[in-house]
Amino acid sequence: SQQGEEDPQALSIQEGENATMNCSYKTSINNLQWYRQNSGRGLVHLILIRSNEREKHSGRLRVTLDTSKKSSSLLITASRAADTASYFCATTPNRDDKIIFGKGTRLHILP
Amino acid sequence: EAQVTQNPRYLITVTGKKLTVTCSQNMNHEYMSWYRQDPGLGLRQIYYSMNVEVTDKGDVPEGYKVSRKEKRNFPLILESPSPNQTSLYFCASSFSPPSAPNEQETQYFGPGTRLLVL
Numbered sequence: 001s002q003q004g005e006e007d008p009q010a011l012s013i014q015e016g017e018n019a020t021m022n023c024s025y026k027t028s029i030n031n032l033q034w035y036r037q038n039s040g041r042g043l044v045h046l047i048l049i050r051s052n053e054r055e056k057h058s059g060r061l062r063v064t065l066d067t068s069k070k071s072s073s074l075l076i077t078a079s080r081a082a083d084t085a086s087y088f089c090a091t092t093p094n095r096d097d098k099i100i101f102g103k104g105t106r107l108h109i110l111p
Numbered sequence: 112e113a114q115v116t117q118n119p120r121y122l123i124t125v126t127g128k129k130l131t132v133t134c135s136q137n138m139n140h141e142y143m144s145w146y147r148q149d150p151g152l153g154l155r156q157i158y159y160s161m162n163v164e165v166t167d168k169g170d171v172p173e174g175y176k177v178s179r180k181e182k183r184n185f186p187l188i189l190e191s192p193s194p195n196q197t198s199l200y201f202c203a204s205s206f207s208p209p210s211a212p213n214e215q216e217t218q219y220f221g222p223g224t225r226l227l228v229l
Contacts, residue, residue, distance in 0.1 A: 030210050033217055042201060042220030048212055088153060092209040097161060098169055099144065099209050103153035
């Protein structure tokens with residue numbers, strides 16, 4: 001399987017704390033994206049980072065990419081109850097137009 | 112409103128009875144894709160299409176067919192469904208292919224189709 005892996009599989013934190021999720025993948029990539037899914041609904045795109053980038057920010061989101069380790073992390077700062085969802089990374093291998101999703105991290109924000 | 116629509120949203124069928132799940136987008140997107148989502152396995156790409164009459168296999172194409180006769184539509188066909196195709200299916204579309212993504216717009220996902228094959 002070419003699937004990536006998110007770590008941890010599940011994460012519970014207090015509202016206001018920061019949440020960090022990690023993603024590892026297997027092949028060299030063109031870009032990596034993070035998505036959010038609320039309870040069985042369609043995925044929502046959060047942020048894209050290209051293979052020649054090391055860090056991206058978008059609001060309370062910070063994404064890093066380490067291509068030498070084939071890994072990425074998603075940091076959500078100052079978490080809110082509305083951040084409760086599953087988070088997936090997705091990669092596009094070089095010279096390909098497939099999209100390969102990881103298995104996801106379930107994030108639960110405690111009030 | 113920009114959206115990806117799927118029909119039906121829920122479907123119960125029996126083994127071997129051909130079915131089609133429709134997907135339509137109103138954003139003039141070129142790239143369209145089908146995924147299945149299973150517990151513990153995340154999303155897996157079934158087929159994708161770069162444009163009209165151009166389709167390619169994803170990671171799990173066995174047992175599925177697709178067609179792209181019009182830009183807006185990308186139906187998923189199960190010629191002879193089996194119980195292991197019971198899953199949650201998502202259609203998605205984007206203007207640019209994933210190898211050359213537009214940063215502000217990647218994939219838009221449909222609401223999903225829950226399929227149960229008995």
